[in-house]
Structures are given as structure tokens and as C-alpha cells.
Amino acid sequence: MKQVSIPSGASLTELYRQWVGDYPKFFKMDTLSKLGFLLTEMLVHDEPDRFTFREDRAVLVFSREGCVTNDRHYAESMQDFPSPALFVYTLPNIVSGEISIRNKWGGESSAYVLESYDEARIWDLVRQAFQDKCTKSALVAWIDCTSDNNWITNAWLVNKTDLF
Amino acid sequence: MTKVYCIGCGLVTPVGNTPSEVLTAVRAGKSAFRLYDGWPEPYYASLLDREGFEGPSFFDHIALQAARTAVQEAGIDASSARVGLVLSTIKGNIEKIDSEDVSLAAAAATLAKGLGVTTAPVVVSNACISGLAALLQGVRMLRSGAYDHVIVVGAEVQSRFIVTGFQSLKALSLNPCKPFDAQRDGLNVGEAAAAMVLSTRECEWEIVEGAVRNDANHISGPSRTGEGSYNALRYVLEGVSADELAFVNVHGTATRYNDQMEAIALNRAGLQDLPINALKGIFGHTMGAAGILESIVSIKACDAGVVLPTQGFSQMGVEPAVNVSALERKTDKKAFVKLLSGFGGVNGALLFRKGGAR
Numbered sequence A: 001m002k003q004v005s006i007p008s009g010a011s012l013t014e015l016y017r018q019w020v021g022d023y024p025k026f027f028k029m030d031t032l033s034k035l036g037f038l039l040t041e042m043l044v045h046d047e048p049d050r051f052t053f054r055e056d057r058a059v060l061v062f063s064r065e066g067c068v069t070n071d072r073h074y075a076e077s078m079q080d081f082p083s084p085a086l087f088v089y090t091l092p093n094i095v096s097g098e099i100s101i102r103n104k105w106g107g108e109s110s111a112y113v114l115e116s117y118d119e120a121r122i123w124d125l126v127r128q129a130f131q132d133k134c135t136k137s138a139l140v141a142w143i144d145c146t147s148d149n150n151w152i153t154n155a156w157l158v159n160k161t162d163l164f
Numbered sequence B: 001m002t003k004v005y006c007i008g009c010g011l012v013t014p015v016g017n018t019p020s021e022v023l024t025a026v027r028a029g030k031s032a033f034r035l036y037d038g039w040p041e042p043y044y045a046s047l048l049d050r051e052g053f054e055g056p057s058f059f060d061h062i063a064l065q066a067a068r069t070a071v072q073e074a075g076i077d078a079s080s081a082r083v084g085l086v087l088s089t090i091k092g093n094i095e096k097i098d099s100e101d102v103s104l105a106a107a108a109a110t111l112a113k114g115l116g117v118t119t120a121p122v123v124v125s126n127a128c129i130s131g132l133a134a135l136l137q138g139v140r141m142l143r144s145g146a147y148d149h150v151i152v153v154g155a156e157v158q159s160r161f162i163v164t165g166f167q168s169l170k171a172l173s174l175n176p177c178k179p180f181d182a183q184r185d186g187l188n189v190g191e192a193a194a195a196m197v198l199s200t201r202e203c204e205w206e207i208v209e210g211a212v213r214n215d216a217n218h219i220s221g222p223s224r225t226g227e228g229s230y231n232a233l234r235y236v237l238e239g240v241s242a243d244e245l246a247f248v249n250v251h252g253t254a255t256r257y258n259d260q261m262e263a264i265a266l267n268r269a270g271l272q273d274l275p276i277n278a279l280k281g282i283f284g285h286t287m288g289a290a291g292i293l294e295s296i297v298s299i300k301a302c303d304a305g306v307v308l309p310t311q312g313f314s315q316m317g318v319e320p321a322v323n324v325s326a327l328e329r330k331t332d333k334k335a336f337v338k339l340l341s342g343f344g345g346v347n348g349a350l351l352f353r354k355g356g357a358r
Helices: A012-019 A024-028 A031-044 A068-080 A094-103 A119-129 B019-028 B058-074 B104-115 B127-143 B160-168 B227-236 B256-268 B287-303
Strands: A002-004 A057-063 A109-113 A137-147 A150-159 B005-012 B034-036 B043-046 B083-088 B122-124 B149-156 B192-199 B205-214 B247-249 B275-277 B335-342 B346-354
Touching: A002 A031, A012 A031, A031 A068, A031 A094, A031 A137, A031 A150, A057 A094, A057 A119, A068 A137, A068 B160, A094 A109, A094 B205, A109 B104, A109 B205, A119 A137, A119 B127, B005 B019, B005 B058, B005 B287, B019 B287, B043 B160, B058 B104, B058 B149, B058 B192, B083 B104, B083 B127, B083 B287, B104 B122, B122 B127, B127 B149, B127 B192, B127 B205, B127 B287, B127 B335, B127 B346, B149 B287, B192 B287, B205 B227, B227 B256, B227 B335, B227 B346, B247 B287, B256 B335, B287 B335, B287 B346
Parallel strands: A057 A109, A057 A137, B083 B122, B083 B149, B247 B275, B247 B335
Antiparallel strands: A002 A150, A109 B122, A137 A150, B005 B192, B005 B205, B034 B043, B149 B192, B205 B346, B335 B346
16 A cells, blocks of 8 residues: 655645646645645556546545634635635635546545544544445545644555455 | 434424424425625525523534434434444534634534543534535444444534635525526525434434545536536436435525536436425525435425425526426325535435335
């Protein structure tokens, strides 16, 4: 099973230049989405037949904080002029949506919030997600972003055969 | 595969707190909408009455009230190590963002404590399909064999945060919303809490199958081909005849794009002749509560032998057309599909069927 992470505080723009370079929508994303997007690129950049629509891969993103970092940015804008560009990222599952859009993954995409980082719990929930008969692999990530330069990440690309 | 049943439900809504009160209101087209002063723009919404409430969090209060009612009806011991808890909400206690821990994890911990649940809760926060995704999560937890009962709770309260956000996207209507209507011009926000206890213990209503699919298209605009919604429908209806279904209870937010997208998905799935209805004209968009609230109301409608009316609809406003139930109709069928879609490109479908023992 492939696993990657991004050290807390790393330059996400530098990682974008290193791994991607041709997806300017990246710069509109909140930090949570940028992290999920980059972790996915690091995991699947060399996969064959990338960007062909597929329904057999799930995107399952876990955290404690959800999108609270971006929520604070929106709440600040709200005092003055509420920003629609910030508001659309005030949902914990936009990161899984960004990953699905980039990769044309039309399978399940979900965001879960847990009290704390607990790998056993995460894998229980991932195994449960594989009850969907369509799902053959999953992008699984813990992305806990407490500010724009402080986070803990861990991401895996897992096949059904790795778990059962 | 383990069969999963609904053995208890609880509601907190502006039109009633029991299924029979709520069903009576929906059948009569009675809602609690009114125009509220905003920040500064006014907004039209269906909000709960806070008069007399003095606790620390209205969100925590209504979530617990709905959950307790469901647990009581189910007659289960919430503190058992075989009872799980799933919370569905989008923004939880967001109105306290300046002063408190507004993480959804904190809201779930408070709810678990209030109910006496001893297993670790999970929050499913999948935008507007959260409630449906949370019910599916409950089904999966039961099928994993680790639980006997799972309490699934959805709740949302409205706030400056949410209202100004939707206003910034120009998604709100200043009038009663009109799902699927030619004159529809946006959604109304709503408040509610709804809870279901799911169980392996046989009861009348079963959640047979569910699916979540992504459009892989846009984070805030629905697919022009209804891709994810169609794929979710296709998955839950595999091997099921449309003749068996009483109706599809759709998302029907009354935004131009959502309703058009659902019409395309329903047509692609061959369901254009099946009655469909939407409940946003009664409750508004109750976000994290919607999937559970609208499923409970649909169950009670089927029990009463009716397809509920779609408040606000009068003239077909989608192409290709679908069979919108403008007025109440009779049905003797005992199965339906609940459909939802949301930001992040997510879509969900659940198939409910009555057939188990009482």
C-alpha cells in the first residue's frame, strides 16, 4: 500500500510546481484542499490511464478539524463583504470533491470527522466503505489542518485486495 | 447480507415535533416560513422557535432532543458497547466560531455524552447529502457486525455565517421556494433536527441499499449530465423494478441548476413517469438534517398511503420533464428512493422498503 505525507508548514506552492504545474485552479483552493490535492498527486502521478472517468475508486478524507481554518477566513470576510470564493470551501468534503474532479473519479467521495487520529478506527470505516460493490480501490487521507501553516497529514492508496 | 431496519425516529421541526404533526402539516401545505432581518439583507427562512431556550448551544439542544425521541421509540440502551452514533451536520455550532471549539468532532462528543453513548461517534459531513450519507454509514456499521443499533442524527441551525454565504452565491430566494417550477429562483434555508435508530432487529421499514457518487465535474455546480445522481440511482435500483416504487423524494432545492440536473438524472434512470416530490417548500433546505428528515416524512407518507404534494410547484420548469406530484396522490406501494445532491459534486440515493414485521 502506497503512503505519503506532507510535513507541516511545507511550501505547498513549491510542491505544486514539483508535482503538477499545469492546474491553475490549485491556487483558488483552501489549504485543506491543496493538501488533499497534492497528497493525491504524489500517490497517483505515475498511474496508467490517468484522467479517464472511473467509478471504482472512492475518496475518503478524515480529520478532526474539518474545514475550520477556512471557516475562520470566511467569518472574517463576512464582517465586511462575504466572499463567495471562501464560502464554497466552508465544507469539509470540498477537498474530496477537488480530488474527484482533478482525477475524474466518479465513485464515492466522503468526508468524516473523528475525535482524534486513530488509524484502527480509520481502517474500520474504510473497510465499511468497501461494502459498496462498485468500489475496488480508495484514496484514503487524514488531513488535519489547524491553520494555513500547521497540519498533520497521512494518505494512502489502497486496493480492496489489501484489506480483505 | 445483514438487513437493516429503522426502529425509531425523532423530529424537531418548525411545523411539529412528532411524525403525525409533521405529516399533517406537509399534507396541508403548512409551513413556518417568514422573512427575517439579515446582515443586512433580509432572508426568507423556516426557523425553529428559540423562545425560552437558555442552554449553551441550540444546535446541541435540538440534536439531542431528536436523538432522545428516536432512542426512546426504539427502546434501546444507548450506553451499550454495541450501539454506535453517527452525526450529520454541515456547520454544527459555527455561529460560535469566535469563541469556542466549533469542530464537528466537539459537537459529536457533546451529543454522545448527552445520550450516554459509550462508543466513539463519527461525523459524516458531505455537504447537502450529509444526512443520507450518514444513514448509509449507519447501515454499513451494522453490516460490519460490530453493532446491533446505530443512532443516526442530523441537525442544522441557521446563522449569519450560512445565510450570508448563500446570499453571496445568490442562491437564496426572497419568496417561498418553488421546486421544479418554471418560476423557481432559489432556495430557502431551514432549521431542523431528525434522528433514526437503525438496527439489525427486524421492523417494518428497511434501508435496502444506498450509494454516494461524485460528478467529478465542479465543486459548486451540478453536472450538466446528472452524472453522479444518475450513477447513484442506477446502483441502488439494480434489480429493482420501478413499478415497485411509490415515488422518488428528490432534493428539489428550487435552484435553477439543481432541479434541472435531477430531472436529467431521473430521465436517464428511466424514472420520468414515476411520481416525484420535494419537501423544501415546507421545511426549506435543512442541510445536515435534510436526508434524515425527508426520509422519515417519506416513510410516514408511505404508511399513510400517499405521495406527498410538492409545495411551491405549479408549472413544469425542467426539460426533459419529470412527473412532479403537485398535489397529494394515493399510493399502495411500499418502497421509495430518497435522492440528494450537494457541493463538492456529491450525490446520494437510498432505497427504502416496507416489508418487515412490526
